[in-house]
Amino acid sequence: MTTRTWDRRVTPPRDPAVWRWRLAVAMALVLVWEILGRSAGTLLLPSASATAVALARLLVSAALWRALASSHAALVLGFAAAAVLGAPLGLVLGRRPAAGRALAVQLDALMVTPMSAIIPLVILAAGLSLWTRAFVVFAFAAPVIVVTVEAGARDVDTRLVEMARAFGASPRQIARRIILPAARPALLTALRLGLGRAFSGMVVSELVLMAAGIGGLILRFQADFDAASVYAVVVIVVAEAVALMKTAARLERRLAPWQPPGAVT
Amino acid sequence: MITFHDCHFAYRAHPTDAGVLVLDGIDLQVRDYEIVSVLGPSGCGKTTLLRMIAGLVRPDRGEVTIDGRAVTGPGRDCGFVFQDHALLPWADVLSNVAFGLELRGVGRVEREDRARALVQTVGLAGFERAYPRQLSGGMQQRVGLARALALEPSTLLMDEPFGSLDAQTRRSLQDDLVRLHAAAPKTIVFVTHSVDEAVRLGDRVVLLGRRPSRVEASFDVPLRRPRPEGLDSVPAFVEMKRDLWARLRSQAEAAS
Numbered sequence: 001m002t003t004r005t006w007d008r009r010v011t012p013p014r015d016p017a018v019w020r021w022r023l024a025v026a027m028a029l030v031l032v033w034e035i036l037g038r039s040a041g042t043l044l045l046p047s048a049s050a051t052a053v054a055l056a057r058l059l060v061s062a063a064l065w066r067a068l069a070s071s072h073a074a075l076v077l078g079f080a081a082a083a084v085l086g087a088p089l090g091l092v093l094g095r096r097p098a099a100g101r102a103l104a105v106q107l108d109a110l111m112v113t114p115m116s117a118i119i120p121l122v123i124l125a126a127g128l129s130l131w132t133r134a135f136v137v138f139a140f141a142a143p144v145i146v147v148t149v150e151a152g153a154r155d156v157d158t159r160l161v162e163m164a165r166a167f168g169a170s171p172r173q174i175a176r177r178i179i180l181p182a183a184r185p186a187l188l189t190a191l192r193l194g195l196g197r198a199f200s201g202m203v204v205s206e207l208v209l210m211a212a213g214i215g216g217l218i219l220r221f222q223a224d225f226d227a228a229s230v231y232a233v234v235v236i237v238v239a240e241a242v243a244l245m246k247t248a249a250r251l252e253r254r255l256a257p258w259q260p261p262g263a264v265t
Numbered sequence: 266m267i268t269f270h271d272c273h274f275a276y277r278a279h280p281t282d283a284g285v286l287v288l289d290g291i292d293l294q295v296r297d298y299e300i301v302s303v304l305g306p307s308g309c310g311k312t313t314l315l316r317m318i319a320g321l322v323r324p325d326r327g328e329v330t331i332d333g334r335a336v337t338g339p340g341r342d343c344g345f346v347f348q349d350h351a352l353l354p355w356a357d358v359l360s361n362v363a364f365g366l367e368l369r370g371v372g373r374v375e376r377e378d379r380a381r382a383l384v385q386t387v388g389l390a391g392f393e394r395a396y397p398r399q400l401s402g403g404m405q406q407r408v409g410l411a412r413a414l415a416l417e418p419s420t421l422l423m424d425e426p427f428g429s430l431d432a433q434t435r436r437s438l439q440d441d442l443v444r445l446h447a448a449a450p451k452t453i454v455f456v457t458h459s460v461d462e463a464v465r466l467g468d469r470v471v472l473l474g475r476r477p478s479r480v481e482a483s484f485d486v487p488l489r490r491p492r493p494e495g496l497d498s499v500p501a502f503v504e505m506k507r508d509l510w511a512r513l514r515s516q517a518e519a520a521s
Contacts, residue, residue: 163351258354
């Protein structure tokens with residue numbers, strides 16, 4: 001028998017006009033930056049071209065790559081811990097309403113507290129090490145992961161659960177066959193949002209907590225009044241963050257194509 | 266044979282609520298291989314009847330028995346077809362149809378073979394790898410029907426399965442159901458709010474009263490199977506529909 005193949009993905013048609021607009025906006029911004037930088041003529045606002053030169057110099061320097069490696073060690077450790085602990089916790093809270101309500105206040109508090117405020121406490125408690133930075137990353141990323149997964153697990157279509165029961169599914173089978181796949185879009189969204197927060201946590205911890213990694217690099221250039229290099233590092237950080245977010249969003253669409261993108265955020 | 270013995274049921278939002286009495290002493294028998302249509306005003310507990318047979322809810326008082334044995338939990342011998350299809354959006358047609366088999370631990374090759382045959386039976390050959398959102402409402406409900414049939418249940422419980430479909434699609438699914446029933450008879454309890462559908466499909470039409478409801482009346486449909494083409498102009502069919510309409514109208518008037 002012939003079986004038609006179906007494309008699982010819903011890829012929106014690529015519109016060249018969008019890319020023309022993006023390019024135009026980017027060029028306009030760079031132009032304004034260049035003009036401002038040149039007319040200001042101060043140490044504090046380097047021109048776009050000066051930043052580009054600094055960026056090129058940075059990209060071939062060993063210092064940049066050492067800093068990136070050091071920062072990402074903390075990022076990977078902290079984010080992995082946040083995902084491994086946060087996602088299961090979110091699932092449990094979402095499916096056990098009593099537990100969810102019991103922890104709601106603490107989670108809300110964690111969500112709204114500026115994490116930078118707790119950094120001094122962390123230093124006092126843990127000293128200055130890779131583990132401390134990893135903990136800060138964790139503290140930035142975990143709450144949003146827990147809360148997003150919780151919402152996803154809670155909002156699983158009860159009609160599907162009922163259907164599974166009618167077909168004789170055990171509670172275990174319902175968890176595996178209904179809850180987990182139904183919560184998958186929320187899980188992926190949670191990881192994407194968590195990654196964004198983890199990234200902030202990484203940079204903030206290095207700027208506020210200890211001069212290490214990328215943050216340390218920024219502080220060092222700042223002390224040297226090398227504004228162009230500071231800007232260049234920021235450009236690198238922003239570019240990486242955007243690339244990560246885009247990749248995560250694309251992965252989300254690929255792994256959970258039945259959910260219109262942006263339905264759970 | 267499915268039997269309701271004086272079943273009472275109150276709907277409760279929380280286990281501690283006093284609840285709203287929905288079923289107030291249901292007595293009903295469904296014979297083997299019979300198609301029973303259940304009609305009644307909305308909110309009268311038609312769906313609850315099906316859920317009781319399926320073992321998804323238990324009566325507060327009274328009991329439901331199947332072949333003399335009390336239903337105590339989700340049964341294994343009932344196929345359920347849902348009003349809103351309730352398909353798994355992340356699974357393709359074949360996996361949806363095979364869902365019940367998968368729960369029972371039937372191996373992949375065997376369950377996909379059986380699912381493929383059923384997909385063909387309900388007229389969806391070629392759509393095995395399609396996802397629910399790529400199908401029309403009628404096609405989705407065909408998947409729902411195939412999924413219920415996959416477990417080879419002796420009883421089909423159908424909860425307003427064609428309610429959301431347009432008239433033409435609805436008619437074609439009704440015809441298919443009648444054909445399937447003729448080819449492989451099953452006991453079917455069919456909840457509907459359409460008088461036409463109730464008479465067209467049923468051997469018997471059971472009318473429930475307003476909430477808290479009891480069985481108000483039960484009518485045998487005076488038409489032998491296979492039913493003639495052009496049912497719409499058969500006097501017995503037309504008369505029965507008219508009588509049922511009159512009954513429903515007086516129910517509504519009594520309430521207001």
